[in-house]
Amino acid sequence: MKELGKEKLMAESASTKEEVFSLDGVNVYYGDSLAVKDVSFPIYKNEITSLIGPSGCGKSTILRSLNRMNDLIPGARVEGDLQYHGADIYGSDIDPVQVRKIIGMVFQKPNPFPKSIYENVAFGPQTLGMKGNLDDIVEEALVGAALWDEVKDRLKDNAFGMSGGQQQRLCIARTIAVKPDVILMDEPCSALDPVSTYKIEDLMMKLKEDYTIVIVTHNMQQAARVADKTAFFTVSSNDEEGSRTGVLVEFDETGKIFSNPADQRTQDYVTGRFG
Amino acid sequence: MTSSSVPKRSRSAMDASAAATQALYGASDPGLRIRSIVFRSALLLSMTVALIAIIGIISWAVVEGGQRLSLGLLTNNPSSFRPETAGYRPAILGSFQIIAGVIALIIPLGVGAALYLEQFANKQRWYNRAIELNIQNLAGVPSIVFGILGLAFIVRGPLDMGFIAAAGSATIALLVLPTVILASREAIKAVPPSLLEGAMALGVTRWQAVWKMVLPAAAPGMLTGIILAVARAIGEAAPLLLVGAATFVTFDPNFWEGGYSALPVMIYQYAGRPQDEFHVLAAAGVLVMLGLVVVVNSVAVWLRAKYERTW
Ligand SMILES: Nc1ncnc2c1ncn2[C@@H]1O[C@H](COP(=O)(O)OP(=O)(O)OP(=O)(O)O)[C@@H](O)[C@H]1O
Ligand SMILES: [Mg+2]
Numbered sequence: 078m079k080e081l082g083k084e085k086l087m088a089e090s091a092s093t094k095e096e097v098f099s100l101d102g103v104n105v106y107y108g109d110s111l112a113v114k115d116v117s118f119p120i121y122k123n124e125i126t127s128l129i130g131p132s133g134c135g136k137s138t139i140l141r142s143l144n145r146m147n148d149l150i151p152g153a154r155v156e157g158d159l160q161y162h163g164a165d166i167y168g169s170d171i172d173p174v175q176v177r178k179i180i181g182m183v184f185q186k187p188n189p190f191p192k193s194i195y196e197n198v199a200f201g202p203q204t205l206g207m208k209g210n211l212d213d214i215v216e217e218a219l220v221g222a223a224l225w226d227e228v229k230d231r232l233k234d235n236a237f238g239m240s241g242g243q244q245q246r247l248c249i250a251r252t253i254a255v256k257p258d259v260i261l262m263d264e265p266c267s268a269l270d271p272v273s274t275y276k277i278e279d280l281m282m283k284l285k286e287d288y289t290i291v292i293v294t295h296n297m298q299q300a301a302r303v304a305d306k307t308a309f310f311t312v313s314s315n316d317e318e319g320s321r322t323g324v325l326v327e328f329d330e331t332g333k334i335f336s337n338p339a340d341q342r343t344q345d346y347v348t349g350r351f352g
Numbered sequence: 353m354t355s356s357s358v359p360k361r362s363r364s365a366m367d368a369s370a371a372a373t374q375a376l377y378g379a380s381d382p383g384l385r386i387r388s389i390v391f392r393s394a395l396l397l398s399m400t401v402a403l404i405a406i407i408g409i410i411s412w413a414v415v416e417g418g419q420r421l422s423l424g425l426l427t428n429n430p431s432s433f434r435p436e437t438a439g440y441r442p443a444i445l446g447s448f449q450i451i452a453g454v455i456a457l458i459i460p461l462g463v464g465a466a467l468y469l470e471q472f473a474n475k476q477r478w479y480n481r482a483i484e485l486n487i488q489n490l491a492g493v494p495s496i497v498f499g500i501l502g503l504a505f506i507v508r509g510p511l512d513m514g515f516i517a518a519a520g521s522a523t524i525a526l527l528v529l530p531t532v533i534l535a536s537r538e539a540i541k542a543v544p545p546s547l548l549e550g551a552m553a554l555g556v557t558r559w560q561a562v563w564k565m566v567l568p569a570a571a572p573g574m575l576t577g578i579i580l581a582v583a584r585a586i587g588e589a590a591p592l593l594l595v596g597a598a599t600f601v602t603f604d605p606n607f608w609e610g611g612y613s614a615l616p617v618m619i620y621q622y623a624g625r626p627q628d629e630f631h632v633l634a635a636a637g638v639l640v641m642l643g644l645v646v647v648v649n650s651v652a653v654w655l656r657a658k659y660e661r662t663w
Binding site for chain 2: 144146149151152174175176177178179181182184186188189190191200201204205248251252255257
């Protein structure tokens, strides 16, 4: 396994706000069609960065390009400069499998494995051959995902028997069990009820002490509640070519985006006057 | 929304669609109604013909061969002189050996090919698309063609195995392999991609994710396909006739050497003799084979019901 240029990746940064990712002129294509164009913004350590915008503007596309999940889609291609701790994520010396271990991902629909709760969490550490007592790793991850108390007596039960919110927290537990550096979340609460949503938001606030979090959400209140920084994307359609491409409109402190955005399109979107 | 608030253009469209619906379901058009009755009768007729044929064959076999059903039928050696005590022993053993060989071949080859095509092959490459298309076509090739193939390449030719049960196994395996690959691919397709994504998002390799997550989830479906292929293999006679099973065998077969026979081939042998007693024997053999196929198919149905999973 390649070490992903550890020195480069873990490069010390003197500033208090260490940049985990820096995107500069990133284009993402699906086949020949340009899905998002010229995206540039930073993502800071131990912060929650939210990506918002109308459907189809490329939030998931950008999120998935951060940990090379896009590689799984035939024809998907990333151009431009996408750095993680100063190393080019798409560099030829980078192993995408290793990238995904360091940069974990939680999906929109809870997707537990058709196995027991224990096995769901143990799968990653076990398959990756991580050192340490597996029981301890599983417990630590479940505690970290605020799920331990609810499931400690039924670790052998099938994960499909849990509620949707519990399943999503199990997916978070499974992700932090492999000890990543960053957690990407693609609309993690869109399939959940308000109470489960609240629990996950609460959890995210705790997790950001140890992890850097990037979240895609359609829920404005959610972005306003949890995110430190917010990036607003929109779709720009080119009528001549008949193409629709996602673009980054504005990136700033969340408070600024919601109270005093620089761009009129952002203003319209966050106040619900979009469309 | 009340109808008066609907704009004029939409209204006429709604009226037209309502009229069309009435024409389809209402009794107002006698021509349509007659056509529908004729169509339904035709469907019923074709189903009845198929059903009568099946019931006919089974009841013929039961009436004709039922009297010969006994343990001796399974355990006695065949005989050209005493049809009353002759049995199917070497043919049944031959069939079991052939099937065992078929299973040993089609599970790794079929599952491996399906995994490659579904999970690893780049569908944009022309050769992968060509392979896919050819597998679909191969599934429709008549079995006798596989018999000739087996004769030319397995019994003789490069493999030069001779007329042995193993050659029969290999030939039948080739025959059912396309079906197994297609069924296994369907089973893999039925596994939601989120399972693979979820595993790969943890930083495991595609191979690990496929092996530990996708394959176990697809296994019941694959197994069903394999069992149905085996059920078909049990009844195949034509290709076996070409690769050596034509001989009249009165000793227990050896997988790797010497002559062998198979249940359908033996039935064919007996049925071709002039004496009536042998026809009775053939009918009894048909019952044995039907029983075997029903058992195998039931296992497949049971497996499918047991592992049926809703995602
Ligand atoms: N696998 C794919 N193949 C081809 N095009 C894709 C694929 N996934 C997304 N796209 C296209 O890329 C563009 C951006 O899609 P993306 O899923 O990133 O949007 P999104 O902002 O996440 O939308 P939503 O809010 O609906 O999830 C869309 O035009 C979409 O059609
Ligand atoms: Mg999305």
